[in-house]
Amino acid sequence: MGTSLETLHIPQSESQLFDNSLLCSDTLDHYEAEAREALLRVTDQLAAVESPTTGPSPHDLQKLVSGIDLDAPLGNHADSFDELKKIYLRDAVYFHHPKYAAHLNCPVAIPAVAAEAFVTSLNTSMDTFDQSAGATLIERRLIDWTTRLIGYSANTADGIFTSGGTQSNLQAMLIARNIAVSKMTGSLPQRLQNLRIYTSQDAHFSISNAAMMMGLGHEAVIAIGTDAWHRMDADALRTQLTNDLQAGLLPMAISATAGTTDFGSIDPLAPIAALAKETGAWFHVDAAYGGGLLLSAVHRQRLDNIELADSVTVDFHKSFFQPIGSSALLLKDAHSFESITHYAEYLNPRSQAQQTPNQVDKSLQTTRRFDALKLWVTLRTLGAQRLGAMFDQVLKLAESLEAEISLRQQLTLEAPVQLSTLVFRFTVPNAQLNQAEHNELTNQIRHRLYQTGEAMIAATTVRGERMLKLTLLNPNTTMKDLTEILDAICRVGNDLLFERTEGARA
Ligand SMILES: Cc1ncc(COP(=O)(O)O)c(C=O)c1O
Known part of the structure; x- marks a missing residue:
């Protein structure tokens, strides 16, 4: 049965339909009122937040979200914002809260958040100069700025903003694959089957996913072992490369990590280069x-x-305190982008490539947000030094927390702190838990802290053992906050063990 306009509750007169609903010069009053209201709601909510989470279950939230009739609009923004509070704001996860120490999410720089108003309201698209004008030039300046920080030559390097590290890594691997394939002979499937990518066993899964998306399969990625600090073992890499070359395989790319997700470890860049x-x-x-x-x-x-790298991924939405998404892929040699460039007559004709700076020539995305503006406004308002100092403060906190953990008998660090993550186990020597029970206890500690909203922490698995993990990215967090998190972990861990013993007795 077809859905009629009436059942969809859509007003039928044209003027009713479009009055005040699209942003244009006639609707600015309406836009301002609605945006102000949204801003007030956000600031009220942020002011009211008392914990990083309310600990909702997917089931509870599912009921709320499923209960919304998307075909019955509320007709005004106040009601839709009220509804939003119930289904999203109230139970959202608040990364700026000092007891949030789970994943690589940062509190965001205020100028960057304010810049979002321009990004979204103008809705600039970065694919071509004729859709972006100054925005393209701003993005290019930021790319130059980042390549200088890396130490690339400004004359030969280039880059592009992407949605995140996953996309930056994918694009790097794609360029590497295209360049490798261009040097080989035989049919495409024959050429692809011998390509190999080397990375450490602690690398982010996006490298492996990139191989899968490029038709190489996960098997094409060789995970090299790591040392006690979880850094790639360069000797093991050498041995693997030698063996693979002898077996007729072709090393397409080596992806080192500068800051692994779990340990913040930085692979030895010079020997790998x-x-x-x-x-x-x-x-x-x-x-x-x-x-x-x-x-x-x-x-x-x-x-x-x-700077020895052919390409570098940098996520501004992690350690540069930018809102999601804000990442870049930087290339030592701008010409390498040519391996992914596609010209379309209706968008970026080849004939105009020389005289028109079209960013789509270097991007995997076509329509693309002007995410670079957030970093630009941050740099012009706060400056790079302030951002660097914020990250330094986070690293300092992590070092202090490392010292605090080593004072606690029930907590043992898996590796020394390297950036701002701490992976450790909670143990009770006489509890006599086997590995599976211990892993379960670790998951329960994390879950109980989540449920009560006392803190949000993460967990990871190392050699089959489940461990707790704290990720710090908030320079406003204090040691008091962090010691309270450690106290809570030990208290909850001991409570759970007690409940377990009591349960066994009953
Ligand atoms: C080392 C590393 N690389 C890549 C990524 C993926 O980045 P994104 O989540 O921005 O796609 C992450 C995410 O945490 C990461 O830690």
Whole structure:
């Protein structure tokens, strides 16, 4: 049965339909009122937040969201905002809360949030200059700025903003694949089947997913072992490369990580760069997380040799305190973008490529948000030094927390702190838990803290063992907040063990 306009509750007169509903010069009063109201609601909500989460279950939220009749509009923004409070704002996860220490989410720089008003209201699209004008030039300046931070030559390097580290890594691998394939002979399937990507066993899964999306399969990614700090073992990489070359395989790319998701570890960039050069492999550095070190007045040297990479991923929406999404892929040689460029007569004709700066020539996206503006306004308002100092503060907090953890008998760190993540186990020596029980206890500790909203922490698995993980990205968090989180972990862990013993007795 077809749906009529009446059952959809859509007003039928044209003037009713479009009055005040589209942003244009006639509707600015309406826009301002609605945007102000939204802003008030957000600030009221942020002011009222008392915990990083209310600990909702997917089931409870599902009921609320499913109960909404999308074919019955409320007709005014106040009611739709009221509804939003119930289904989203009230139970949202608040990354700016000092007891949020779960994933790589940062509190956002205020100028960047304000810049969103321009990004969304103008709705600029970054694909071509004729849809973006100054926006393209602003993005290009930021790309130049970032390539300078990396240490690339300004004359030869280039880059592009992307939606996130996953996309930046995918694009890097795609360029590496295209360049590798262009040097080989045989049918495409024959050429693809021998390509291999090397990364550490602690690398982000986006590298493996990129291989899958490019038709190489997850098997094409070789996970190299790591040392006690979870950094790629360069000797093991050398051995693997030698064996694979002897077996007729072709090292397409080596992806080092500068700041692994779990341990913040930075792979040894210089020896890996040398191996990439020796074998002709593309050298990529995934600095999605560690990229913040580029602005550090204290720790920049930890990224020494990053300029040896053919490509670098930097996520501004992690350690540069930008709202999602804000990432970039930077290339040492701008010409490498040519391997993914597609010209379309209706958009970016080849004939105009020389005289028109069309960013779509370098992007996997066509229509694309002007995400660069957020970083631009942040830099023009606060400056790079302030951002670097914020990340330095986070690193300092992590070091203090490491010292605090090592004072606690029930907590054992898996590896020394390297950026701002801490992975550790909660143990009770005489509890006599087997591995499965211990893993379950770890999951329960995390879940109970979530349910009560006391803190949001993460967990990860290392060699089959479930461990707790804290990820710090909030420079406003204090050691008091963090010691309270550790106290809560130990208290909840001991409570759970007690409940377990009581349960066994009953
Ligand atoms: C090292 C690393 N690379 C890539 C990514 C993926 O980034 P995104 O979530 O922005 O796609 C992450 C995400 O945490 C990461 O930690």
